Amino acid sequence: MDDSDSSRRRFLAACGTALSAGxxxxxxxxxxxxxxxxxxxxxxxxxxxxxxxDGDGGADGAAGDFEQFDADGESTYAxxxxxxxxxxxxxxxxTGAPGPSQGTGFVYSDGHVVTNQHVVEGAETxxxxxxxxxxxxxxxxGTDVYSDLAxxxxxxxxxxxEPLALRESDPEVGTEVIAIGNPxxxxxxxxxxxxxxxxxxxPAPNDxxxxxxxxxxxxxxxxxxxxxxxxxxxAVAGVINSGGGDNIGFGISAPLTRRVVPALLEDGEYxxxxxxxxxxxxxPLLAEANGVDEHVGVYIDLVRDGAPSDGVLQGSTGETTxxxxxxxxxxxxxxxxxxxxxxxxxxxxxxxxALETSPGDTIDVTVLRDGEERTVELTLGSRPEPV
Numbered sequence: 164m165d166d167s168d169s170s171r172r173r174f175l176a177a178c179g180t181a182l183s184a185g186x187x188x189x190x191x192x193x194x195x196x197x198x199x200x201x202x203x204x205x206x207x208x209x210x211x212x213x214x215x216x217d218g219d220g221g222a223d224g225a226a227g228d229f230e231q232f233d234a235d236g237e238s239t240y241a242x243x244x245x246x247x248x249x250x251x252x253x254x255x256x257x258t259g260a261p262g263p264s265q266g267t268g269f270v271y272s273d274g275h276v277v278t279n280q281h282v283v284e285g286a287e288t289x290x291x292x293x294x295x296x297x298x299x300x301x302x303x304x305g306t307d308v309y310s311d312l313a314x315x316x317x318x319x320x321x322x323x324x325e326p327l328a329l330r331e332s333d334p335e336v337g338t339e340v341i342a343i344g345n346p347x348x349x350x351x352x353x354x355x356x357x358x359x360x361x362x363x364x365x366p367a368p369n370d371x372x373x374x375x376x377x378x379x380x381x382x383x384x385x386x387x388x389x390x391x392x393x394x395x396x397x398a399v400a401g402v403i404n405s406g407g408g409d410n411i412g413f414g415i416s417a418p419l420t421r422r423v424v425p426a427l428l429e430d431g432e433y434x435x436x437x438x439x440x441x442x443x444x445x446x447p448l449l450a451e452a453n454g455v456d457e458h459v460g461v462y463i464d465l466v467r468d469g470a471p472s473d474g475v476l477q478g479s480t481g482e483t484t485x486x487x488x489x490x491x492x493x494x495x496x497x498x499x500x501x502x503x504x505x506x507x508x509x510x511x512x513x514x515x516x517a518l519e520t521s522p523g524d525t526i527d528v529t530v531l532r533d534g535e536e537r538t539v540e541l542t543l544g545s546r547p548e549p550v
Contacts, residue, residue, distance in 0.1 A: 239395055243341055244353050246397050249294055249323035251390060252276055253345045254301075254315075257288040267344035267390030268315060269399070270326045276315045277424060278389030279404060279415075280306045283313050294351055295321040305427030308549050309367050309435050310419055311404055313389075314427045327391055330398045330417040333361050333377065342381040342403055342412070344390030356381030356410070358400065362510045365404060365413055368549035371435075374513035375416040377401040383412035418518055435546040436516045436524070439470020440478070442509050445497060448485040452493050455531055460497040461512050463530075471544040477532060499536070500529035516543070 250270040255263040266282030268291065276291060283289060289301040304314040334340070338358045346352050360378035367373050379392060383406040392401040392414045401414025426433040443449060443462040450457035466478040480494030498506050502519065506512045520526060522545040529538045 240341060240353070240355055243393060243395050243397055244343065247327060247391065247393055248343055248351055248353070249321070250325055250327050251343045251351070252291040252293050252324075253348075253350045254278060254282060254389065255290045255292075255298075256283055256286045258285040259287050265345060265348055265386050266388045267386065267403070269343075269389075269391045270320060270324045271314065271329075271424060272326050272428075274317055274320060275304065275428065276301065276317055277402060277420065278313050278315060279402065280308050280311045280313045282389045283315070289315060291315070291317055292350070293321050293324050295323045305431035305433075307423050307427060307433040309371060309546060310373055310415055310423045310433065311365070311367070312402065312415060312420060312423050312427065312433075314424055327393070328398045329421050330394065330400050331421070332418060333375070333416055334358050334394055334400050336361060338400075339395050340379055340381055340392050340400055341395075342379070342383050342387060342390060342392050344383070344387035344403060346382075346384035346386045348386055354382040356412075359411070361416075362514055363413060364510055364513060365415075369547065371546065372513060373404075373415060373419075374510065374517045375419050376404065377414045377416050379412045379414065380410040381412060382406075382410065387412075422518065434522045436520045436522055436543040437470070437546040438472045438476075438516070438541065438543065439467040440472050440476060441465035441467075442512070443492065443495075444509060448488055448491050452483050452485050452491040453495070453497065453531075454534060455497050459507065460499040460531060461506055461509050462492070462497050463495040464492055471542055475539050475541050476528065476530065496530040496532050498528060498530050500527075502526045 252268045254266045254268050256266070257263050266278055268276040268278035271277040283303055283306065286303060290298045291301045292298050299317050299319070301315040301317050304316045306313040336358050340358055341353050341355045343353050356379050358377060359380045363376040363378050364372040364374055365376045377392065377400060381392065383403050387403045390403045391399045392403055394400050399417055401416050402420055403412065403414045406412035423433045441464045443464045445455060445457050445460055445462050447457050449462055463476050464479050466472045466476050477496045479492040482490050483493050485491045498512065500506055501512065501515050504515055506515065520543055522543055525540055525542045527538050528541045529536060
């Protein structure tokens with residue numbers, strides 16, 4: 164499925180302005196940090212907001228950063244932090260460019276750490292450090308650019324670095340969460356907030372999107388990428404991906420992570436379901452032009468030649484003027500259900516494909532076409548390789 168509103172270019176551009184857009188993981192070379200030897204070290208502290216984002220501006224934090232939550236032992240936040248932080252790693256990545264980039268990861272299973280794909284993209288050398296370890300060598304086990312997830316292998320994890328459980332479903336909006344990571348290189352940092360929204364979409368390559376993302380107001384900054392967003396029962400609700408604006412951060416959802424990571428461990432890659440269409444939201448003008456309810460369904464604007472939907476679904480056949488606005492598309496199918504599941508929005512369609520289907524599946528698609536409801540069978544393909 165294509166999402167014309169999402170663009171990897173915008174994501175990378177956001178990395179270039181991370182201090183204003185708040186992207187949680189970008190390379191030091193993009194953000195103009197100083198160069199550094201290729202031996203991992205603990206750089207001098209930088210002032211948040213004035214130094215490099217995921218490069219060499221950070222602090223040791225191996226002792227002081229962890230002691231701040233030992234005051235009374237009564238805080239729920241402190242309890243969750245103490246139980247999870249030993250499993251959270253600081254990541255330094257060397258790509259051959261001057262200086263390292265930095266991010267965060269957490270233990271998924273014995274010998275395996277989950278992080279973001281964009282944290283390790285182009286990596287030649289990777290080092291990890293836990294609160295109870297020195298720097299450890301790590302290697303990329305598998306990556307998936309379409310979910311921005313990656314798995315690293317580490318030969319000997321410290322005993323305290325136990326796997327963190329992934330939630331089976333998304334938490335409710337309003338659920339309290341904490342984000343653990345290494346913002347601006349300050350290792351073992353924690354911030355608190357709530358789940359602000361669900362089923363968001365994030366940019367991915369080829370004008371696709373990452374579905375089912377979690378929005379939070381827990382502050383996340385450059386260096387948090389790949390870290391866990393944890394509910395107060397200690398389960399991971401999401402893998403922190405990015406932030407933008409005031410108190411808006413995003414994470415790859417635990418349900419999507421649960422689907423992607425096992426495939427990365429087994430095959431080194433993950434195949435995403437693909438329809439081969441371009442979508443539009445059914446707003447007031449589009450609804451009036453096509454004689455449908457604006458609160459129902461997703462409009463098929465274009466079906467790509469040779470794609471799985473070619474000959475099965477119908478894209479726009481014309482344009483009209485509505486409310487003085489020319490160029491309003493007409494004639495395309497409006498998808499209202501897939502596999503018996505109601506599809507009211509593009510986000511719902513993307514999440515259904517990502518969480519409920521696999522390439523090769525044949526599903527029933529219910530559409531409104533020429534004023535009538537009909538159901539067609541669609542066999543899904545795999546997303547093309549990113550370019």
